[in-house]
Amino acid sequence: MRSSLATRAVAVGVVAGLGIAAAGPAFAADPGVTSKQVVIGMTTPLTGPASPGYKDVAPAAQAYFDYVNANGGINGRKVKFVVKDDQYNPAKTKSATSELILRDRIFAMFGALGTPTHSAVIADLNRRGIPDVFVNTGSSNFDNPSRYPMTFPYFPSYVVEAKVMASYIQGDSALSGKKRCLFYQDGEFGENASKGFTAAGMSFDTTVSYFSGQQVAPFTAQVTNMKAAGCELVVFFGVTSATAQLLGTAAKAAFRPTWMITSVGSDPSVLSGSLGAATNTLLNGIYSPNFMTPIQDTKNAYVSQMKVIATKNNLPWNFYTYYGINTAYVLSQAIKAAGPNLSRKGLVNALQTKASSFRSGAVVPMVINSKSHQGLTGYYMGKYNASGELERITNYIMTATSSSKGTAKKSTFKPAGPTRKLLP
Numbered sequence: 001m002r003s004s005l006a007t008r009a010v011a012v013g014v015v016a017g018l019g020i021a022a023a024g025p026a027f028a029a030d031p032g033v034t035s036k037q038v039v040i041g042m043t044t045p046l047t048g049p050a051s052p053g054y055k056d057v058a059p060a061a062q063a064y065f066d067y068v069n070a071n072g073g074i075n076g077r078k079v080k081f082v083v084k085d086d087q088y089n090p091a092k093t094k095s096a097t098s099e100l101i102l103r104d105r106i107f108a109m110f111g112a113l114g115t116p117t118h119s120a121v122i123a124d125l126n127r128r129g130i131p132d133v134f135v136n137t138g139s140s141n142f143d144n145p146s147r148y149p150m151t152f153p154y155f156p157s158y159v160v161e162a163k164v165m166a167s168y169i170q171g172d173s174a175l176s177g178k179k180r181c182l183f184y185q186d187g188e189f190g191e192n193a194s195k196g197f198t199a200a201g202m203s204f205d206t207t208v209s210y211f212s213g214q215q216v217a218p219f220t221a222q223v224t225n226m227k228a229a230g231c232e233l234v235v236f237f238g239v240t241s242a243t244a245q246l247l248g249t250a251a252k253a254a255f256r257p258t259w260m261i262t263s264v265g266s267d268p269s270v271l272s273g274s275l276g277a278a279t280n281t282l283l284n285g286i287y288s289p290n291f292m293t294p295i296q297d298t299k300n301a302y303v304s305q306m307k308v309i310a311t312k313n314n315l316p317w318n319f320y321t322y323y324g325i326n327t328a329y330v331l332s333q334a335i336k337a338a339g340p341n342l343s344r345k346g347l348v349n350a351l352q353t354k355a356s357s358f359r360s361g362a363v364v365p366m367v368i369n370s371k372s373h374q375g376l377t378g379y380y381m382g383k384y385n386a387s388g389e390l391e392r393i394t395n396y397i398m399t400a401t402s403s404s405k406g407t408a409k410k411s412t413f414k415p416a417g418p419t420r421k422l423l424p
Helices: 002-015 054-070 090-102 115-119 122-127 158-171 188-199 220-228 240-252 268-283 301-312 319-337 344-357
Strands: 037-044 078-085 108-110 132-135 151-153 180-185 206-210 233-237 258-261 287-290 378-384 390-392 397-399 409-411
Touching: 037 054, 037 090, 054 078, 054 301, 054 319, 078 090, 090 115, 090 122, 108 319, 115 188, 122 132, 122 151, 132 319, 158 188, 158 233, 158 287, 158 378, 158 397, 180 188, 180 220, 188 233, 206 220, 220 240, 233 240, 240 268, 287 390, 301 319, 319 344
Parallel strands: 037 078, 037 108, 108 132, 132 151, 180 206, 180 233, 233 258, 258 287
Antiparallel strands: 287 378, 378 390, 378 397, 397 409
16 A cells, blocks of 8 residues: 555656656655755745844755755755745745645745744644644744644743743842833733743733734833833843834833843844944843853854854854754754655654754753653853843753743753764
8 A cells, every 4th residue: 555655646746747756655755855855944034024133044044954965965865945935924924834835845844933923834734744843933832742743843932931031030139139020022922921930930010011013113101111110120022123122212211120031032133223333232231041052152163163154155143043054953963863765754753752862052952752842941041241242141051841830940961062064
């Protein structure tokens, strides 16, 4: 029966003109893979209000795949990377994903960005059995192997991040006594943050929010409310474009609390597009968790080699470029680990059995197995200096699960160095 199905798959591929060579059942089993090529897709906002910063992820991943292809590919296959601009609009995400599946015939989805956008397509990807690897969002809802067996988050969830923030605040004498306020983006972003803080036993004196899309307008009302409430420490869960509006609005209102900002919302190169020369001044002293080796640590083998790839491709050296190269590197290791007879089932198995051995610039452990697709598990705490660099201020990391129970725990973890020439 298997041989018959494989033969039928080859026939369909040839008739459709998709260039799937008659290389035997191993290569004909799944769309998007031949003896010489594997097709990977991505949806992400290349334009629109959410594009600042995030638009750099796809070109960075492409740069890494180009580098791999120039060095022989992965198990002899070149990576074809197809990116669709969804403008952070769920309706556009659905149509773009359909194009990737039906027209481009992708083998796997990689790095699809956004909680509301990816929520619109995750069920279809899983129903079709398409690997959905390293979703670019911290929503803990995507770590659900029983419901979404093909979906694998990468960076730590917002629940984990909130637990880490709470743990640090509670253990720091300079912060623990301040009047605390929470400002968050509505939807799962904010819901995950609240879940994490509640689990960690942290409450806030004042809570305000904004809706997705509002980051293009000043947060005048929210800043006025927090200033009137006497907020001394403001924890912010929002994207970088929203952070720029918040810091700019607060500066004009002479509102100067201590800030702690989520890891996905504080990249200086993106903030400078809105804040200009004031960026480093406004960032100075802001706390932000991170899970990657500091981007300015060019003595680190990961940072130095990834920066070379970025520079060679004329890409800005910021967190999003760094992250894009890094996740493409990890995906490439997973594809290689799946073996020469590449299949979707083989990729999923490689992720669930070998993820802990994959190398990356992350300084926290990765947990992926048949019961948990959590991805990265924690953060260290950082603080921005006067030069706009996020410096690591803890010599330990804090790890946690995305459960509604439990707090973050201090831990030590020494990541392995990169593979030779940063190749999979």
